[in-house]
Amino acid sequence: MELDNIDFKILRLLSKNSRIQWKDLGEQIHMTGQAVGNRIKKLENSGVIKAFSLEVDEMKVGLSYTAFIIIYMKTANHDAFIRFMNDCKEVVEVHRVSGEGCYHIKVKLNHQEQLNLFLDKILEYGNYSVHLSIQEIKQQNPLTAT
Missing domain, CATH: 1.10.10.10 (Winged helix-like DNA-binding domain superfamily/Winged helix DNA-binding domain)
Structure with a gap:
């Protein structure tokens, strides 16, 4: 269309x-x-509109930690990792990337311990580096930018 x-x-x-x-x-x-x-x-x-959704104040529902994680896979078989990512409720975005690492992940969490448990599970698939968000500066729907 x-x-x-x-x-x-x-x-x-x-x-x-x-x-x-x-x-x-x-x-x-x-x-x-x-x-x-x-x-x-x-x-x-035609599939242009996939869903109607709502925007939630993440801090008010307890999602106070945002982390960006770079994954360095141990193996070339990524299917199990992709299934794991799709099953994790704390994962809000996963991108397969060129450049540094194999995947970049964005997670939203309630507390530090939840992040630690999540990172322990990632070690089954590969190594990682973590970057914690200090402050979200901008979040924008791409359609409202044009």
């Missing part, structure tokens, strides 16, 4: 407030609510 400017406007507005009424969204882009609804359905059916 090729997206036009109207589709991108709809995506930007939905990324700011996924609960917005189609009528209200339509008023902002000079369309009827029904026309907006049809566009949204097409975006969903």
